[in-house]
Each structure stands twice: as C-alpha cells, then as structure tokens.
Amino acid sequence: MFTLPLGDHAQLRPLEPWQAPEFLAHIDRARVSVDPWIPWATFSTDLDSATATLQRYADRLAQDAGRIYGIWLDGTLVGGVMFTRFDSASGVCEIGCWLEQAGEGKGLVTQACRMLIDWAFQERGMSRVEWWVAAGNTRSIDVARRLGMTRDGVLRQHSSYRGTRHDSEVWSVLSQEWPSPSLGDVSGSRVQAELDRLMGVFMGAFNNTGGGRPELGVIRDVFIPQGRIIANVEDEPVIYDLDAFIEPRQKMLTDGTLTEFREWEVAERTEIFGSIAHRFSEYRKSGFHHGEWFEGSGRKTTQFLRTPSGWRMSSMAWDDVPATVTE
Numbered sequence: 001m002f003t004l005p006l007g008d009h010a011q012l013r014p015l016e017p018w019q020a021p022e023f024l025a026h027i028d029r030a031r032v033s034v035d036p037w038i039p040w041a042t043f044s045t046d047l048d049s050a051t052a053t054l055q056r057y058a059d060r061l062a063q064d065a066g067r068i069y070g071i072w073l074d075g076t077l078v079g080g081v082m083f084t085r086f087d088s089a090s091g092v093c094e095i096g097c098w099l100e101q102a103g104e105g106k107g108l109v110t111q112a113c114r115m116l117i118d119w120a121f122q123e124r125g126m127s128r129v130e131w132w133v134a135a136g137n138t139r140s141i142d143v144a145r146r147l148g149m150t151r152d153g154v155l156r157q158h159s160s161y162r163g164t165r166h167d168s169e170v171w172s173v174l175s176q177e178w179p180s181p182s183l184g185d186v187s188g189s190r191v192q193a194e195l196d197r198l199m200g201v202f203m204g205a206f207n208n209t210g211g212g213r214p215e216l217g218v219i220r221d222v223f224i225p226q227g228r229i230i231a232n233v234e235d236e237p238v239i240y241d242l243d244a245f246i247e248p249r250q251k252m253l254t255d256g257t258l259t260e261f262r263e264w265e266v267a268e269r270t271e272i273f274g275s276i277a278h279r280f281s282e283y284r285k286s287g288f289h290h291g292e293w294f295e296g297s298g299r300k301t302t303q304f305l306r307t308p309s310g311w312r313m314s315s316m317a318w319d320d321v322p323a324t325v326t327e
Contacts, residue, residue: 006071006108010103012069013069013070014068015054015069015080016058017054019054020050020051023050023053023070024044024050025077027050030100030101033101034098034100037098037140038096038098057082066083067082068082069112071112073103073106078099078100079099079109080099080112082097083120084132088126093126094129094132095113105218106200106218107196107198107199107200107201110196110200116129117147125175128173128175129172129173129178130172131143132169133171134159134167134169135166138262145265148178149172149173151170151171153169153170154170191311195272195277195311198222198311199279202313203265207262208261208287213254214254216249219242223312223313228315229242229245229317230317233318233319258287260287261288262286264284265281265282266284268281274306276303276305277311280300281299283298283299284296285298296321299318
C-alpha cells in the first residue's frame with residue numbers, strides 16, 4: 001500500500017473495504033458537517049452499509065472509473081478525497097472531498113487534491129478535472145478556488161436531496177492550465193505544497209461560518225515565535241507580535257462582533273529561494289459585522305523560513321481594499 005505525506009503528521013493512502021469499521025467511526029464523527037453535502041454519508045450508518053460504500057469505490061477502481069483515498073492525521077482517519085468519476089476515454093474526471101472538524105484548517109484537503117490532479121494530468125493524460133459542488137457549500141467552493149479552478153457555471157436546481165432541489169456549481173481546471181514541474185523541481189513542488197498548507201491553516205483559522213468556533217491559536221503553529229504581522233491599511237503601519245494579533249481577533253470572532261466570517265485566497269504568486277520564500281496573495285473576505293453584511297478584499301505579502309521544525313511564516317503584511325456594506 002502506498003502512503004503519501006501531507007505535512008509532518010498527516011498521510012494520504014487508499015481507503016478500502018476492510019477499513020470499514022474505521023471509516024464508520026470517522027463518518028459518525030463527521031456526519032453533522034459532511035452529510036448535507038455528501039449523500040453517501042447518509043447510507044453509511046452501520047458496518048454493512050459502510051462496507052458497501054467502500055466496496056462501490058473498490059468496484060470503480062477495478063473498472064478504472066473511480067478511486068477513494070483517506071486522509072489520516074496523527075494516525076486517525078479525518079477525511080478523504082476521491083475521483084467520483086473517471087473517464088479515461090473522454091479525458092474528463094471529477095474529484096471531491098470531505099473532512100471532519102478535527103482535520104479542518106490545516107490545508108490537508110487542498111494538498112491531497114493537488115496530488116490527485118497531478119496524477120490525473122501527468123500520469124493518466126486527462127484533459128479536464130471537474131469539481132461539482134452544491135451552491136451553498138462554501139468550504140468546498142473555497143477549495144476549488146485555492147486549486148486555481150474556474151467556475152464554468154451554475155446548474156439551477158440540478159440535484160435533489162431530502163426533498164429539496166439544490167443548485168450545483170461546476171468548476172474545472174484544464175491540463176494546459178495546471179502547473180507541471182520539471183523533473184528537477186520535485187523538491188520545489190513539495191515546498192510549494194507545504195507553503196500552500198501553511199497559508200491554508202492561516203486563512204482557515206478565521207472561519208466561523210455555520211456556527212463554528214475558530215481557534216486562532218493555530219496561527220502560532222505556522223509562524224516562528226518571533227513572527228510579526230503588519231496591518232498597512234491606514235496612514236501608519238500597525239505592527240503586531242503573535243499574541244497582540246491573535247487575542248482581539250479571537251474575541252471578535254467569538255463574541256458576536258463578526259459572524260459567518262470567512263477569508264480566502266483567490267490568487268497567489270510564490271517564489272522559493274533555497275531556505276527562504278516569499279508569497280504575494282490576493283484574498284477576499286465576507287461576513288456580518290455587528291449584524292451588517294460586508295464584503296472585502298485585499299493583498300498580503302508573506303515571508304517564510306525553513307527552520308529545524310520545517311517551513312514557517314516569519315512575517316506577513318496586508319493592505320485592505322475598503323469593504324462594502326450591504327444593507
């Protein structure tokens with residue numbers, strides 16, 4: 001069995017029918033957050049049905065029509081990614097993902113999906129990778145954006161779930177749009193994936209949509225202890241150490257000041273120079289501030305260092321475009 005690393009404590013590997021007990025325990029933990037978006041979770045309610053779910057993907061694998069992989073974090077199954085549809089004749093496939101709360105905010109799904117897309121394009125010669133998602137599934141849409149996909153359109157009331165019709169968004173990326181590292185750039189590709197993960201953890205830390213409780217303490221895990229974060233949105237820059245940055249934002253995101261808030265990267269350019277790296281990002285954000293809906297955007301510049309504990313952020317500065325409030 002192959003195992004691919006997803007950072008220091010996570011792994012991607014095949015998910016097979018014999019793992020049904022572990023899969024069922026995971027789905028039970030994830031059911032509340034996963035079930036609205038992945039209907040087969042509804043049908044994995046006991047050992048027999050969980051086994052049947054995994055067997056369907058084993059059958060698709062045998063037919064070269066689909067595949068499923070689990071994500072393990074510190075030895076515990078916390079989510080996964082899959083080819084829900086794989087058609088080598090047409091050169092088109094579809095990928096999907098799911099994750100329980102314990103795996104959120106670490107960039108695991110994005111990194112795992114990159115591996116699937118790399119394999120589809122580079123090893124199998126596919127032409128197009130699709131991402132189908134319910135219009136209200138903001139977390140999944142954010143992943144599509146981070147993967148550099150383009151939204152092709154919306155299929156109105158395309159699917160029915162529990163008696164309700166839902167719009168479906170279709171996102172895609174084409175083989176000619178996907179970066180293809182040279183043979184000598186394998187290590188650079190791995191560094192890029194790790195920097196993507198760190199940025200995913202940072203951006204995901206602020207998300208409190210759906211009643212979730214953010215824990216900004218994870219920012220300390222992606223920064224060096226001496227890290228600095230700089231707001232350059234007024235006449236004078238405001239420079240924070242990690243504690244000064246985290247504490248007031250943790251309060252705003254948990255005391256009702258900011259609700260249904262999320263922030264996501266929409267574009268990035270990363271340059272790696274040996275043991276240092278730089279990333280320029282464009283991002284968007286939205287939520288309710290004191291009950292008023294707002295949307296905003298901005299730019300970040302982030303510096304990274306390779307340390308004995310792995311890659312970490314050393315500093316970040318941002319400049320916001322003024323937010324718009326919708327009454």
